[in-house]
Amino acid sequence: MARWGMVIDLDKCNGCQACEVACRSENNIAVGGPQAASEHRTISWMQVRAEVEGEWPDIRSRFVPQPCMHCDRPPCTLVCPVQATSIDREGIVNQIYARCIGCRYCANACPYTVKFFNWHKPDHPASTEPGLNPDVSVRPVGVIEKCTFCSHRLQKAREMARVETRPLREQDFTTACADSCPTGAIVFGNLDDPTHRVAELSRDPRAFRLQEGLGTEPKVYYLSRRD
C-alpha cells in the first residue's frame, strides 16, 4: 500500500509562489478579494510563508511552502463529528465537502493552520466558469477545505493504470504544486517505495518535519542545510 508524501527542499525554493497559483488553478480555489484579504479570510491551500531571522544587515531568511502535512496521526480527523475529514488507507487526509457541517473544529485541531473555511459563498464569476477544473468540485459556502494532495489526480492515474493493466508508476501521479515548481523544490511520491525519490529524500540528513514534537507524524518533509 502506498503512503503518499512530499519533500520540499528549502535550499532550492526561491519563494516564487508558482505553487500557490498552480494549486489555485488546479483546485478551483475561489478568489476572496481585497475584503477577504483584509479580514484574513483568503483561502490558499498552499502557502509560502517566510521565516526571517536576525537583524539588518546580518539577516537571513527562507521560504517555507506549507500545504496540509497529511499527518499520519492527524489531530484534525479525530475531532470531526461527522467524519467529513478522514485519512484514507494511503495516508491522504481528505475532505467530504457535502457532509461537512462547518463547525471548524478540525481547523482548530490542526496545529499547522492549513485548513480554510468558506466564510462566504465562493465567487466564481460566470465568465470564469469554463476555466474551472472539472476534476475538482467547487466548494459551497460554510464548509472547510484544504490541500488534498491533489487526490483527484491519483484517482485518474489509478484509473489509467487499471485500463492499461499495469501498476501505478512514480511518474503517473504527482501534485499540481510539485509539477509547477520551477526549481524542482517539491517532490511527491510514495514514501514507502524505496524506488521513489521522496522515499530517499525523506531520509536525507537535512530532512525534518514541522512541529515534529507534537507527534502528528506529518508526511510533508522539509530539507534544509540550516536547522
Add this chain to the structure above:
Amino acid sequence: MAITRRSFLVGAAGAGIGFGLGALSHQFPLASPHVGPDWAPNDETFVASTCLLCPAHCGIRVRLIDGRPVRIDGNPLHPVSQGGLCPKGRAGLQLLYHPSRLKGPLVRVGPPGSDEFKPIGWNAALDRVASALSSASQPGGATPVEWMVGDVSGVCGDLVAGFCGVLGTTRVSVDDYRDGSADLLGMCQGIATAPAFDLAGADMVLSFGAALSEAWWSPLHAARARDAEVAGRSARWVQVDTRLSRTAVGAHQFVAIRPGTFGALALGLTYVIVKEGLYDADLVARQVAGWEDWTGADGTPHVGYRTLVLRHGRSDEVSARTGVPVATLTALAKQFGGARRGVAVWDQGVAWRSGGMADALAIHALNTLTGRLGRRGGLLVQGPMPGLPGPAEQKAPGAVDLASAPLTATSWPAAGSDPKVLFLYHANPVASLPDPDTARQALARVPLVVSFSPFFDESARCAHLILPDHTYLERWQDALAPAAVPSPVWGVVRPVVKPLVNTRATGDVILGLATRMGGSAAAWARWKSVEDLVHERGLSLAGAGRGSAFVDRFRQRELGEVEGRGWWLPHGQKPEEFWQTIVDSGGWFDPLIDYEDGASRSQLPDGRVWMFPAEARARLSKSGRALAEGFLPIDESLEARDGGPRDFPLQLIPFRVMTLASGGTPLMPWLLEHLGALNGSAWETWIEIGPETARSEGLQSGQRVRVESSRGRFEATVRVSPGAQPGVVSVPYGLHSRVEGWGEPNGANPLSAVGRAVDPVSGLPDWQSTRVRVVRI
C-alpha cells in the same frame, strides 16, 4: 393593557414562523450536482504556446477540457523555461476569462472620461480609422500619426514599425525593457545588443541587485540555473541588494548594501582583485583597453581605470561608503577573482538612477578584468537568430526603428505638435505615467485616439475608439527569448482557444487598415493575416540550416554537442512538416553556444574591449556633475538634492515583485491574493521599512501612510520588515492600474512620487534616487 397572554403567544408563534420562512430563503444550494444521462468523459488535450505576460517569453502548455482552457502549465520542451513558469504565467487564464473583457469594438458617445461608449461593427470602426489616416496623411511631410506601444514582440512589433513606415511617421514610443546595457556593450565592445549571462554555466554569480528571482529578463532561466552543478561543484550565488529581496532570500549569500553604492562596491572588489593579483594580467594587456593610462585620439591624456581603482577603491573607504564590512568585501573579491566561471550581473536596479551608467561600467569592468567575456559561465552575447522575413523589412525610407524609440513611461508625450491620430497598443499611459492628468490632457488634445486594449483600462476610457485585441491565448504571434538568454529561441504564440468574444488581433487590424487605405499601403500588406506571417517565418527557419523545433532535454544536449562539432543534421522533413513540428512543440531554438567565437567578446575593429571608453567619459563629463578626473562611479549628490536630509529623510527604492506585471496583473486576482511572499501582503500597495525607521518615524505595520517627495506622493500600507534597511523605504511597482469588475485592489503608483526623472547621462529613467518622507494618514 391590551396584550393578553394569548395574543402574546400568538405573536411569538407568528414571529417564529416568519423567522423560519426567512431562513429558508438562504443561500445554500439545495440540489447537489448530478450526472445526466448524456454525460461523457471529458476530452483532455494539451496545446503548446508562449507566454506573453513579460519579456521572458516562457513556453506554456495549456490543458484543455472539451476545448476549454482550464490550466496553464509550463512547456517542458522549452529550452529556457523547461516546464517552469512564474506565478503570473500560470494565472494567465484569468486574463482570458476576465469578466470585464470588452466584448467587441466600442465607439465613444459621451465626452472624454465619461465612460459612455456604444458598440460599433468592426467594418464601420475600421472605415473610420482608415479615413482618418487618409485625411491625416501629408504627402512629403511627416504624417501626424503617433503610436504608443507597450511590451510587444516579434511580428507585432514589426507590423507596427512597418505600418509606421507606410504611413510615413516616426512618432513611436515603445517600451523595450531596456536597462542601458546594450548601450554599454556598444561603447565597450562594439556590440549592439544587451548581454547574455551564462548563468547555467557559472560557478559563481555575483548579482548587483539584479532581480533574478523576481522581475529579471528571464526569472525562469535564473531559477533553473541556480542549483546547477558546475564542474562538479554546486554554484554559488551572491546577492548584493538594498533590501532582503526574494532573490536575496534564495541566494546562497546576501550582502546588504547602502542604496546607490554598488559602483563603489565594484570598485572596491576590483581593488582587492588587483592587489591580490587575481586577474589575468597577460590577457588584460593583450585584449583590454583603458585599463592603463592612455592618450585619446585628440591627444588628451586619460587616467586608466587601474589608476582610479587604486586611488579610490581602498577597502576601508569602500566599506565606509557601502556599509559592506571589509572582511566580507575581501572574501567576496577573492571568491569572485578565484572563481573559474564567475559572472557579475546587473539590471535596471543599477542602471535606472543618476550615476547608474558609471556604476554599470564598473560592474562590467569586473567581468572584463577577470576575463569572463565570451567564456563559459561568463558574459556572452546571444547567438544570432536566422533572418526572419517580416513587414518591417519594407520600410519607407527614414521610417522608424522601434529599438531606438524611447521608453513610454518617462518621455511621453513628446514635445511638439499633437498628432491627429494616436494608437495605444499594449499601453496604458494614464495609469503608467507618473501623473495621470498630463496623460489624460494629452489624449484629450488628439482628435482620434484608438486603443487596442482588450480591457476597459484607464487609457481606453479616454480613447475615441476601442478595437479590442485578442488575448495572447487567442491569437497568433511569435516571441523571441530576451537578450539575457545565451542562445536564440523563437517561440510560437498560437490560439489555444477560439476567441471568446468579438475581438480581433491587432496585427490583423493593422493589415486590414493598410488594405483599406489602398495604394502602397495595400501593397505592403501582402499577408492575409498574422497567422500567415508567422507561418512564413516558420517556414524560413526550415531553411536556416541550424537549430531545431523544441525537443526534450536530452535531445537538447545532444543537438548542442552535434552543432558544437560543426554538424547539423537536416531534419529530413519537408518545410511544412518542419513548421508543424515547430507549432506542436512550441517553437524553434538553436542550442549552440559558441564559446570560441571572439565576436561575443568584441566587435570593435581592433578586437579590444574597453573599460570606461572615451565616449562614456565624454557623456559622463557632459552631464555637468562634479566628476573627479572625468568620472567616478560614485554619486554623492543625492542628499543634497530634494532639499537635503531634513525635509526628506528617507531613500525611496521601488522594486518589482514577480506577482505583478507592469499593468496587466491587477486583472489577475489569483496573483493579487499572493502579492508579497515576504510579508503576506495582498491586494494593496505596501511600503517596507526596517524596525529602526519605524521607530524613528513612529510607524507601525498596518498603518496607512502617504509617501511624499518633492515631486509628488502616493499612499500605501506600512509593513515593518526586518529585511528593510535603516533609512530606506522600498515599495513595489505595479498596482497602479486596474480594471473594474473583479476585486478592487488598493493600489498606488509609486511613480507619482518619483516623477519623470531621467538620468541625463544614460537617458534612462532615474527611478531609484528619490528622497521621501512618510506621513501617517
Add this chain to the structure above:
Amino acid sequence: MTDLEIVSTLPQDERVLLMPLVRTTKVFWRWAAVMAAVALWGAVAYVYQLRNGLGATGLNTPEYWGIYIICFVFFIGISHAGTLISAILRVANAEWRRSITRSAEFITVLVISFGAVQPILDLGRPDRVLNIFLHSQPFSPLLWDVLSITLYFTASSIYLYVPMIPDLARIRDLGLRPRALYSFVAIGYHDTPAARQTLERIIGILAVAVIPVAVSVHTVIGWIFALTLKPMWHSAIFGPYFVVGAIFSGIAALIIAMAILRRVYHLEAYFKDVHFNNMGLLLLVTTVLWFYFTFAEHLTVWYGGEESELATLYAKLTGAFAIPFWTMVACCFFIPFALMARRKTRNVTGCVVASVAVVIGMWLERFNIVVPTSLHPRLQAATVHYTPSWVELSIMAGTLAGFVLIYMIATKFFPIVSIWEIQEGRELSVHEVSERVASYLPDDLAAVER
C-alpha cells in the same frame, strides 16, 4: 370566580406563590416587550447570517471560533446553577434549599437550550446539523458533547418536572386557567401520602443520577478545547476547571435571579437573608476554587516555558488581551472574594454585586480561553485580530433576551417556588432536622455499651 379571586382567598404560601400566575403587571409587559424586541432582533441577525454565510461574523483564519462558542460555554456553565446545585443541596439535605431549587432548575432547563443552540448558530452548514446523527464519528468530543448535553437537558427537564407535579396537581384542582394545560401536565397525580412517597423516592434517585451527568457536561466542554494541541487549550486541568467555573457562574446567576424574583414577586419571605448568606458562602468557596484552578493553570504554562504557549500566555498577561484578562481576575476573584468573605457584605446587595461581577468575569474567562489561543497558533505570526461583528453581538443579545423572556413567561405559568416543599418543610422538617441533628451528637455511652 376569576383566577385572581380564587388565588386571593388561599392561605399564605399558596396565595403568594401562585399570585404571579394570575396577576400580571404592566412592568412585566413592558419588560417582556423589550426582551421580545431584542430577541427578535437577534433572530433577524441570524437570518442575515444564514443568507450571507458566516462571513457576516468577525471570525477569520485562525480565529475560527468566537462569540458563539464563548456564549456556548458560558450559557452551559450558567446552566449548572440549577440542577447541579439543587441536586447537591437535596442530596446533602440542606433544608434552606426548599425555596430556591425550583427557580434554579428553571434556569438550567432554559439556559441549557439557549446554550445548546449556540454551536448551531456557529455552524457553517446548519442545514446539515442532522449529519451528526447520520454520520456520527464516535471519537469526536463534539459528539460526546451533543450526547451529554442532550442527556443533561433530558435529566434536568425531568428533574424540574417531577418535583413540580404536586404543585401542578394543586393548580389543576384549584381550576386555574388554562385548565387543559394544567390537567395535562399534572398527569392525574393525586397528592396521597403513598403518591408523595413514591415521588420523593424518584426525586431522590434523580438527584443522585443528575450529578454525574452535570459534571460530565462541562467536563466534555472543557475537553473540546483540551483535546486539541493548541497552546493553552491542551491542558489536563480543563475538565475540572470548567466544572468549577460552571458551578461558580451558575451560583452567581442564581443569586441574581433570586434577587430579581424576590423583588418583582415580593418573595422576601421566601428568599430570605439567610438564603443569600448561604449562597454567598457557596460563592466564596467557588471563588477560591476558581482562583486556585486559574493560578495552577497559568503557573504550569509559565513554568513550562514552551514558546508557543508563552506567546498566548503573555498575550493575556501583558499583551493585547491584558485588559480582558485582568478584568476577569478582578471580577472573578477580587470583587467576590472581598464581598463574600465578610459577613457584613454577604447581604442581598453584596451578593448581587458580587454575582454580577462573577457573571461578567466568567464570560470574559470564556473569551480569554477562546480568543487569545485562536489568535496565537503554533505556525503563524500573530498579526490577526478578532472584532465581533454586529451580527454576533446581536445574536448574543438576542439569546440573552430570549432566555430572560422565556424565564419570565415560565414564572407566569408555574410557581417559581415549590409550594409543597415549603409546606412540607413547615410541617415535617423542623421535626426531622432536630432528629437529624440529634443523631449527629455523641451517643449516650451508657446506651451504647448496653
